[in-house]
Amino acid sequence: DSWAAEGWNHADDPANLRKAFAGFGGRAAALINAVEACTLWGLHLHPVAQTWHQGGVALLGDAAHPTLPFLAQGANMALEDAWVLADSVLNHPAEQALARYQSLRQPRVTRVVKAAAGNAARYHLRPGPLRSAAHLGLKLGSTLAPWAMVGAFNWLYHHDVTAPK
Structure with missing residues (x-):
């Protein structure tokens, strides 16, 4: 601690x-x-960067939006960034491409960083009544409505950065 x-x-x-x-x-x-x-090494929560590009240089992945590993999305977010950055640079005027890349990606990665931080708190509940209740809720939920937990992350797993914007 x-x-x-x-x-x-x-x-x-x-x-x-x-x-x-x-x-x-x-x-x-x-x-x-x-x-x-x-x-x-420790796991540290950092905010999503406010500025991802300057002078023709762009950040992507953890350099722009470091995330805790509790959704296992760090590498995936970097790959999505790379796709959107490449699409922006190849298909939009140079003076708009990097700003477009950031504006398309920032809301999604902010949501991922927040969700991973939420999972960190849930995964590390201290022993006691809250942890017991949470585990019981997960057990009941996975038994009675197994689709509900997976469906809660459709926004994450069904996202397609290759779809036209």
Whole structure:
């Protein structure tokens, strides 16, 4: 809870790794116990950038809209960005292309970043009544209306950036 350093290559003590996975057994435990050096990084929520282009240069993917991994959409958002950016540059006047790219993508990626952050909170509920109620709700929902949870993400999974705009 107290660690907040940003970066991808912070050295850590392998004892912390072993402590975190102390309940593992068998081959996994042997592999974890064999670790001699490890690194760690935190997951940090950042806002979607307000400006994605300047001087003929455009940002895409995490450079423009870093997202937490709780929808597994980071790479997909970068690929969608690349498609829309390429389409904008190839099919629109140069002075409008980059602004068009950002205006088409910003609402969607903002929604994805927000949804992933919401999942982060739901996936990391602390043990207690709220977590128990949430798990019961998920179990009941998946049993009684399994289509409902999947359907809630139709906006995400049925989106087609290749469709004409």
